[in-house]
Amino acid sequence: MRTIHVALSLHSALLANKITSRLAAVPWAAPGAPADVTVTDAADAIVTAARGPRTVAVLRSPDAVEGLVQAGVTGLVLADDPLDDIVRAIHDVHAFGGWVSPRLVSSLLPPPPPASLTLRERETLRLLAEGSENAEIAAAMFITVSAVKFHVSNLLRKFGCRDRTQLVSRLGRPVPLAS
Secondary structure, eight states, X not given: OOOEEEEEEOSOHHHHHHHHXXXXXXXXXXXXXXXXXXXXXXXXXXXXXXXXXXXXEEESSGGXXXXXXXXTOOEXXXXXXXXXXXXXXXXXXXXXXXXXXXXXXXXHXXXXXXXXXXXXXXXXXXXXXXXXXXXXXXXXXXXOHHHHXXXXXXXXXXXXXXXXXXXXXXXXXXXXXXX
């Protein structure tokens, strides 16, 4: 296997030393430049990813995951993940193009609709996700615009969203009509 050159750009010297020690034990990895994979703190990952090398971002919490993925970061690990997972992330980002800590997967997936959605709420949600306006939803469902507003209000409450844009952005996939 080809050697993977890894650049560590971490603020935590302790974590950087642990990763370096673990990488020294695997035959495919070597610290060095130019880097094939850069391991960096989440705060610096967007800038690093923009420069080109494959980037593994080390996060302190899962809060920034969505923004990092949109910026092109292809490896995501938590700082307290097992070192074997961090090493695997470096390998898989290089070999396969990406790796996500199992503890972060749920933050990348859209939440399932709450089981308590009515059939009308599911249909409203589907039409919202397609980009329909209230009047279009009302016409498609043969209800009044005020009834659509009522359903949208219920959906916002049930999903914990402040507006319909946030609701639709959380979906990311078609909404099933039946539960």
